[in-house]
Amino acid sequence: MPIFKTVVGSTPNPLHLSFADRIRAGRVVPVVSDEALADLVLGGWQNLLEGYADYAEYPLPDRDNLVKVAKYRQLFAEDALGERGLQDQALKADYLNWVKNYIYHRAEAQGVDASVLSEAAVQVDSKTVSEFAHLFGLPDFDGDAAPMLVWANLPVRVILTTSPYTFIEDALRRADKKPRTELCHWCRDLDSIEPAIDGNYRPSILEPLVFHLHGLDAYPDSLVLTEDDYLEFLVNICQGQGNNATDRVHALVRQAIFNDLILLGYHLDSWSFRTLYSGLIKPNGKRDDRGVVALQLAPTAAEKRYLDDYLRREALFQVAWGSLDDYTQILRKMMVGQ
Numbered sequence: 001m002p003i004f005k006t007v008v009g010s011t012p013n014p015l016h017l018s019f020a021d022r023i024r025a026g027r028v029v030p031v032v033s034d035e036a037l038a039d040l041v042l043g044g045w046q047n048l049l050e051g052y053a054d055y056a057e058y059p060l061p062d063r064d065n066l067v068k069v070a071k072y073r074q075l076f077a078e079d080a081l082g083e084r085g086l087q088d089q090a091l092k093a094d095y096l097n098w099v100k101n102y103i104y105h106r107a108e109a110q111g112v113d114a115s116v117l118s119e120a121a122v123q124v125d126s127k128t129v130s131e132f133a134h135l136f137g138l139p140d141f142d143g144d145a146a147p148m149l150v151w152a153n154l155p156v157r158v159i160l161t162t163s164p165y166t167f168i169e170d171a172l173r174r175a176d177k178k179p180r181t182e183l184c185h186w187c188r189d190l191d192s193i194e195p196a197i198d199g200n201y202r203p204s205i206l207e208p209l210v211f212h213l214h215g216l217d218a219y220p221d222s223l224v225l226t227e228d229d230y231l232e233f234l235v236n237i238c239q240g241q242g243n244n245a246t247d248r249v250h251a252l253v254r255q256a257i258f259n260d261l262i263l264l265g266y267h268l269d270s271w272s273f274r275t276l277y278s279g280l281i282k283p284n285g286k287r288d289d290r291g292v293v294a295l296q297l298a299p300t301a302a303e304k305r306y307l308d309d310y311l312r313r314e315a316l317f318q319v320a321w322g323s324l325d326d327y328t329q330i331l332r333k334m335m336v337g338q
Contacts (some may be wrong), residue, residue: 019260020334026155026205028260033272034163034214036265036324040148041139041167042099043106051102052095067271070095070225088229092220096164100124100132107136128217130166139167141174147328149174151264154335157203158256162214162272164223169210178207183216186233186248190222197250211253213276230271234279249280257281262331265324268307 022028038045046064053063056073063069074091078084086094104124108117120135127135139145145167151159152171159168159179172179180203182196203209214233215222224233240246247254257280266273304321320327 022260023154023156023331023335026157028154028156028262029256030151030154030156030159030262030264031266031276032151032159032161032163032168033263033265034161034165035267035270035272037161037163037165037167039265039324040145041133041165042103048099048102052098055098067225067227067230071227074226088226089221092215092223092225095223095225096129096217096220097124099129100127103129103133103136103138112136128166129164130170130217133165133167134170139170141171145171147325150328150332152177154331155205156208157205158209158211158252158259160211160213160253160256162212162224162276164212164215164217166210166217172208172210177205179210180207181210181212181216182250183212183219183222184214184233184237184249184253186213186215186222186224186236190219193219193222195250197252203252203256209252211250213280214272224275227271230275234275237279238283264327 019028035045038048042048049064049066049069052066053069056069056077058069058072060068060072070091073094074086074088076084077086077091077094079086079090101124104117104120107120116135120132123135124132133139139148141149148167148171152168152175159172161168166181169179169181180196180201183190183193185191185193185195197209201207201209212222214224217223224230236248240248261281263273266276268274320330
């Protein structure tokens with residue numbers, strides 16, 4: 001922290017700190033996308049989307065639209081009785097089971113030992129996706145998942161994610177922290193799930209909160225997967241704000257949104273980003289000098305001009321264009337003062 005010049009009758013405005021100082025002060029909240037974690041842990045988001053589109057036998061060209069592919073799978077897949085169409089919970093369980101198969105076959109193609117594959121096949125039904133990935137040494141923090149350790153070693157108290165997997169918690173434990181995992185009870189069907197946050201818990205640098213906004217793989221019905229899910233999520237999290245009895249978003253998360261945010265791995269046209277921004281960031285955060293950094297893939301020059309203008313005028317974001325790995329290295333250098 002810098003030394004402030006003392007002026008009688010005034011106090012330093014913490015919003016005038018540099019972004020690195022804000023991070024060191026614990027005032028920054030990373031928000032990590034499912035896409036980012038798939039790129040770092042599961043061999044690439046685009047590979048996963050392409051594989052799921054093949055599995056769903058999706059016939060249209062927009063195969064990278066997970067929401068539409070999932071809806072197609074829901075409408076045309078056969079259930080256990082041979083009837084066409086899947087119920088919501090069956091669709092989500094089916095999707096998570098497919099991700100486990102994706103992990104298995106990717107490991108098989110990479111030449112993983114047959115004994116490891118055999119043991120994993122026995123456990124596929126008893127493990128969550130996150131636990132199943134562990135059987136194959138994922139996340140690989142000495143390989144593709146190394147950037148996650150940079151995030152995990154930041155002095156943050158709350159991390160938000162729209163991924164249902166607990167890979168962030170794995171990174172935090174690798175950094176000798178004790179994360180608390182909680183999911184957003186975004187619909188009434190999730191009310192029976194016991195909250196992981198009690199009244200005595202306060203997120204800290206050593207015991208940070210990882211809050212899964214779009215569900216957790218241990219509870220398939222908690223996933224936000226289809227267009228209907230996203231719309232219900234958006235409506236429900238906008239209701240009951242400030243009332244602990246009815247608010248679908250925990251008060252600790254509402255408080256965290258008022259801090260500065262680092263959005264990692266989002267695309268501005270995705271359902272994930274749009275519901276996150278419209279439902280939480282825009283109505284709950286401060287508008288002046290937010291200090292938000294949105295990390296996006298580089299679009300065309302025309303799109304970049306438009307998005308730069310939109311993000312600074314409407315969302316008041318600071319924009320860093322480039323890859324997730326590039327920005328992670330910027331964060332690392334920022335924190336060591338290079």
